[in-house]
Amino acid sequence: MDREKVDTFKYVREMNELLKDGGLFLVAEGRDKKPNAMTIGWGFLGTMWAKPVFVTAVRHSRHTYRLMEEAKSWTICVPSKGMAAALEFCGTKSGRDFDKFREMKLTAKKGVGVDAPYIEECPVHIECTTVFKTDMKPGQLEAGIEGEMYKTRDFHMLYFGEVKGVYAAKDAEKLV
Amino acid sequence: MDREKVDTFKYVREMNELLKDGGLFLVAEGRDKKPNAMTIGWGFLGTMWAKPVFVTAVRHSRHTYRLMEEAKSWTICVPSKGMAAALEFCGTKSGRDFDKFREMKLTAKKGVGVDAPYIEECPVHIECTTVFKTDMKPGQLEAGIEGEMYKTRDFHMLYFGEVKGVYAAKDAEKLV
Numbered sequence: 001m002d003r004e005k006v007d008t009f010k011y012v013r014e015m016n017e018l019l020k021d022g023g024l025f026l027v028a029e030g031r032d033k034k035p036n037a038m039t040i041g042w043g044f045l046g047t048m049w050a051k052p053v054f055v056t057a058v059r060h061s062r063h064t065y066r067l068m069e070e071a072k073s074w075t076i077c078v079p080s081k082g083m084a085a086a087l088e089f090c091g092t093k094s095g096r097d098f099d100k101f102r103e104m105k106l107t108a109k110k111g112v113g114v115d116a117p118y119i120e121e122c123p124v125h126i127e128c129t130t131v132f133k134t135d136m137k138p139g140q141l142e143a144g145i146e147g148e149m150y151k152t153r154d155f156h157m158l159y160f161g162e163v164k165g166v167y168a169a170k171d172a173e174k175l176v
Numbered sequence: 177m178d179r180e181k182v183d184t185f186k187y188v189r190e191m192n193e194l195l196k197d198g199g200l201f202l203v204a205e206g207r208d209k210k211p212n213a214m215t216i217g218w219g220f221l222g223t224m225w226a227k228p229v230f231v232t233a234v235r236h237s238r239h240t241y242r243l244m245e246e247a248k249s250w251t252i253c254v255p256s257k258g259m260a261a262a263l264e265f266c267g268t269k270s271g272r273d274f275d276k277f278r279e280m281k282l283t284a285k286k287g288v289g290v291d292a293p294y295i296e297e298c299p300v301h302i303e304c305t306t307v308f309k310t311d312m313k314p315g316q317l318e319a320g321i322e323g324e325m326y327k328t329r330d331f332h333m334l335y336f337g338e339v340k341g342v343y344a345a346k347d348a349e350k351l352v
Contacts, residue, residue: 009192016185019223044222044231047195049321055220055231131318134310134334142307142338145225158310162318 003112003125003167008052010166011124012045014176015078019043023087025077025119026056027108030070035108035117037100038064039091043076045126045163052163054128057136057156063095068159073114073129077122080175086121113164123172128161179288179301179343184228186342187300188221190352191254195219199263201253201295202232203284206246211284211293213276214240215267219252221302221339228339230304233312233332239271244335249290249305253298256351262297289340299348304337 018024023039044055054076058065068074079087086104093100101108107120111127118125136155138146169175194200199215220231230252234241244250255263262280269276277284283296287303294301312331314322345351 009189012189012192013185016188016222041226042222042224044220044224044229046192046218046220046222046231048218048220048233049325050217051321052196053220055222057224131321132312133316134313136308137310140309145227145307149225 003169005112005165006124006168008163008166009045010168011078011172011176015045015076018078022079022084023091025079025087025090025122026058026064026074027077027118028064028067028071028074028116030067034095034099035101036064036067036095037077037086037090037106037119038062038095039087048160049131051131053131054126054161054163056159056161058159059154059156061154065157067095068130068157071116073111073116073127073164074159074161075111075114075116075118075128076126077119078124078176080121080123083121112167118167123169123175124166126166127164129164130159131162132160134158179345181288181341182300182344184339184342185221186344187254187348187352191221194254198255198260199267201255201263201266201298202234202240202250203253203293203295204240204243204247204250205293206243210271210275211277212240212243212271213253213262213266213282213295214238214271215263216252224336225307227307229307230302230337230339232335232337234335235330235332237330241333243271244306244333247292249287249292249303250335250337251287251290251292251294251304252302253295254300254352256297256299259297288343294343299345299351300342302342303340305340306335307338308336310334
């Protein structure tokens with residue numbers, strides 16, 4: 001499936017609607033070169049340092065955390081409408097226990113401009129390289145959110161990835 | 177001008193295009209209740225903690241920094257096409273030296289659901305309350321960006337604002 005580079009913000013509304021309901025995939029591989037996908041419901045596509053940037057949040061306890069620490073690049077993959085089972089699996093199972101690509105029959109393909117793989121079955125994907133990260137600190141957070149989201153003190157690392165390109169399959173507009 | 181609450185992400189693409197080219201206004205007032213507008217070219221509208229969130233970045237040296245530290249709420253105001261002069265003025269002058277609302281003949285109106293004011297001449301505005309902030313730390317940033325953007329070590333505070341509502345004037349679709 002050939003992909004063309006599209007405007008960074010072409011699918012920003014659809015992506016935000018998916019973050020609210022269903023999710024996107026965060027795909028990374030560590031030094032062992034085993035690709036892994038985690039379903040995310042939190043994220044931001046915007047601009048910082050005069051560059052397009054995607055912000056994603058990963059808890060320290062997650063398998064993906066090690067991969068993000070080892071890899072310089074990662075991708076955000078936008079599912080098509082028929083991928084609910086993969087979103088569910090990748091959002092509830094750990095890459096420590098499962099090869100999610102094999103279990104869900106997903107195809108990992110090397111990024112167009114980065115080393116990180118993307119999911120070929122996803123009609124749109126974003127390629128990013130980490131340019132900034134910051135650990136969330138307790139006490140800087142509104143008390144209600146801290147109580148609800150961080151009962152076990154398992155805070156998030158925020159990764160700011162420079163967007164190197166947004167790529168869409170030819171029929172992406174019909175699929176997203 | 178009456179405003180109606182619209183879908184959080186209705187204008188997300190237009191807002192991102194404006195961040196890239198022209199800017200948006202960040203409006204806040206401190207304890208002295210003097211509203212101030214700063215033009216921003218960096219920002220993110222997305223989802224975190226299962227809530228809609230806008231992320232904005234303010235350098236410690238800015239007049240707006242004090243206002244953001246004093247106020248719990250602030251607004252992001254989306255300019256209409258004819259507001260280039262106000263964007264230019266609010267992006268190059270400091271609120272320490274000018275009453276920008278008076279100079280640019282802007283009207284400050286109290287938010288629908290927050291204390292912070294918005295600019296009535298802007299057809300769309302977002303109302304936010306700060307729920308998290310984090311200081312950017314040198315050394316966690318890609319070296320090229322650090323050298324280019326932070327020569328004077330005047331780092332940004334990142335403010336994560338829970339979006340309490342996005343409001344649009346009746347004719348907003350024609351004006352943004």
